[in-house]
Amino acid sequence: MRSTLYPALAALVLGSGLPALLAQAPDVPAWAEPGSATHTQVPPPADFHRPSRTSAAPIGLFDGQSDIGGALVPGDSSYDPGTGRYAIDSAGYNIWYQRDEFRYLWKKVSGDVSLAADIVFPNPGGYGDRKAVLVIRQDLEDDSKEAMVALHGAGLIHLAERPGKGADIQETCRLQGGKPGGTPPERLGIEKRGDTFTLYVSLRGEPMHQVGQPVVLHLDSPFYVGIGFCSHLPATIDSATLGKVVLANSAGSVR
Numbered sequence: 001m002r003s004t005l006y007p008a009l010a011a012l013v014l015g016s017g018l019p020a021l022l023a024q025a026p027d028v029p030a031w032a033e034p035g036s037a038t039h040t041q042v043p044p045p046a047d048f049h050r051p052s053r054t055s056a057a058p059i060g061l062f063d064g065q066s067d068i069g070g071a072l073v074p075g076d077s078s079y080d081p082g083t084g085r086y087a088i089d090s091a092g093y094n095i096w097y098q099r100d101e102f103r104y105l106w107k108k109v110s111g112d113v114s115l116a117a118d119i120v121f122p123n124p125g126g127y128g129d130r131k132a133v134l135v136i137r138q139d140l141e142d143d144s145k146e147a148m149v150a151l152h153g154a155g156l157i158h159l160a161e162r163p164g165k166g167a168d169i170q171e172t173c174r175l176q177g178g179k180p181g182g183t184p185p186e187r188l189g190i191e192k193r194g195d196t197f198t199l200y201v202s203l204r205g206e207p208m209h210q211v212g213q214p215v216v217l218h219l220d221s222p223f224y225v226g227i228g229f230c231s232h233l234p235a236t237i238d239s240a241t242l243g244k245v246v247l248a249n250s251a252g253s254v255r
Helices: 007-016 018-023
Strands: 053-055 062-066 076-080 085-092 102-108 111-122 131-137 146-152 156-162 170-176 186-193 196-204 208-218 225-228 233-248
Touching: 062 085, 076 102, 085 225, 102 131, 111 131, 111 208, 111 225, 146 186, 156 186, 156 196, 156 208, 170 186, 170 208, 225 233
Parallel strands: none
Antiparallel strands: 053 062, 062 102, 076 085, 085 102, 085 233, 102 225, 111 186, 111 233, 131 146, 131 225, 146 156, 156 170, 186 196, 196 208
């Protein structure tokens, strides 16, 4: 079973009880708090960065995994070869603005790419703006140039890009999906063909089909392609499950 607490905090809970845990809880900056009736999440300070934490141990189809942006509570993930499913646990305030915080399972590649996955959120009570993502990014730093497709906890699907290192993410197209966790699960795909990145979806088990116009973005080779998740809660772990993952080093293979 994967821990949902920062290891040091877990030790405090086991050894000293809740008061010690509260005393050592991560300090969440106000700008990172999620939106609410009394608070609006705002972009991080322009010069704010936190280094990513990376493990190069292979997991399933991927070469390694990283906590992009070093979320206050480290993430975790596992792969079940019997079912082909990846379970990703992550905190992280967002994948947006000029920097990201999320757990990322990645492969380093060059050329054209096709990536697709079924997506389910096992926890029905998670934050509505949590994001399971398929991301193609230039590097593993928090402000990397990237193109991504995302499924939000409340069902929103979009294609977005960060057009330059440290730039704000820009949304290209969006649509409202169903409620993740249904049958069949919602399936998203992203295709890189040269410098164009295209969103594909299947909402009710129909064949994957293109939605909206592609993003045009140049990435130098090699770059990173992979799957990820963030809870949208800076210091609280949540989970996403991605299955039937297709990862091909070619265009035209999203299915």
